[in-house]
Amino acid sequence: MTAQIIDGKALAADLRSSVKDVVAQIKAEHGVIPGLAVVLVGNDPASEVYVRSKGKQTVEAGMNSFEYRLSEDTSEEELLNLITRLNSDPEVHGILVQLPLPAHLDSKLVINAIDPHKDVDGFHTxxxxxxxxxQDAIVPCTPRGCMMMLAQIYPDLRGKTALVIGHSNIVGKPMGRLLLNADCTVIVAHKSSTNIPELARMADIVVVAAGVPGLVKAEWIKPGATVIDVGINRIPAPERGEGKTRLVGDVCFDEVSEVAGAITPVPGGVGPMTIACLLANTLSACCHLHSFPEPTLLGV
Known part of the structure; x- marks a missing residue:
């Protein structure tokens, strides 16, 4: 068996196109342009890359992009004051504070200072x-993207057994809740679980967000199961030359794809869906704040 490849790049492009169409419609009918404010504190290189990409894709979708770059030593009071201003700014419909924050800032306090209706990361309590x-709420971007990818394979998730490996607040826990809301039988495993291969062999759906390169092997997977690999790990690639690296997921892709029915690649799987879902969340937040009908995107 060779698994169907779930193409995250193509799916994300479709989602961005759908978002762009709805944004244009809202602008034409109501004169409203969805706006996303991204706040970056410090100069973490990876965060810089993410912020640039988010800003670029926001503009390409026809939205307003607002970027706030604060110094590494910005005080908590200064950051909270900025969030308060953004909460009350009618042109800002979505607010994202890029994580991680410098150590002297309390990320939980900062996240919960964001108006939950503008919390496009979906992290507010x-x-x-x-x-x-x-209940209807803003769903974290990566789990929302995973659910959209699963919808391409399963018109109805009811009754499926799903294993989520990893229980982070950003992916694992919300992913488990979404699958449970879809009437799956859900198992959540983590670093203290002792029987993960046995649990995986029971699952119709395996979502892996453990941050461990090549954790999931072919013998773990039930034949025909769908495997969603959220992991993004950079490992040495000496075959490409001295000092070179490559990106891999938490799943041994080559061997698992011979057993699974469908699988996401790394790169090109879940990753592209995350920023596309950020745009979708910003659009949803705008619609909610203006009492516009909620758009249906990719059938979800």
Whole structure:
């Protein structure tokens, strides 16, 4: 068996196109342009790359992009004051504070200072609680993207057994809640679990977000199962030359793709969907704040 490859690049392009169409419609009918404000504190190189990409894709979708770059030594009071201003700015519909923050800043305090209706990361405790209880809320971008990818394989998730490997607040926990809300039988495993291969062999769906390169092997996977690899790990690639590296996921892709029914690659799988879902969340936040109908994107 050779697994169907779930093409995250193509799916993300479709999602961005759908978002762009709805943004243009809202602008034409109501004169409103969705706006995303991204706040970066310090000069973490990876965060710099993410912020540039987010800004570029926001503009390409027809939205307004607002960037706030603060120094490494910005005080908590200064950052919270900025968030307060953005909360009350009618042109800003989504607010994202890029993580990680410098050590002297309390990320939980900062995240929960964001208006939950503008919390496009979906990290505010209000959104976390509403997702957990099956209510309409802003869903974290990566889990939302994973659910959209699963929708390409399963028109109906009810009754499927799903294993989530990893229980982070950003991916694992919300992913488990979303699958449970979709009436899956959900198992969440983590670094203290002792029988992960056995659990994986029971699962129709395996979502891996452990941050361990090549953790999941072919013998773990039930034949025909769908495998969503959220891991992005940079490892040495001496075959490419001295000092070279390459990106791999948490799944041994080559061998698992011979057993699974469908699988996401790394790179080119979940990653592209994350920023596309950030745009979708910003659009949803704009619609909610203006009482516009909520758009249906990629059937989800």
């Amino acid at each position: 209000t959104n976390v609680g509403m997702v957990g209880t099956g």
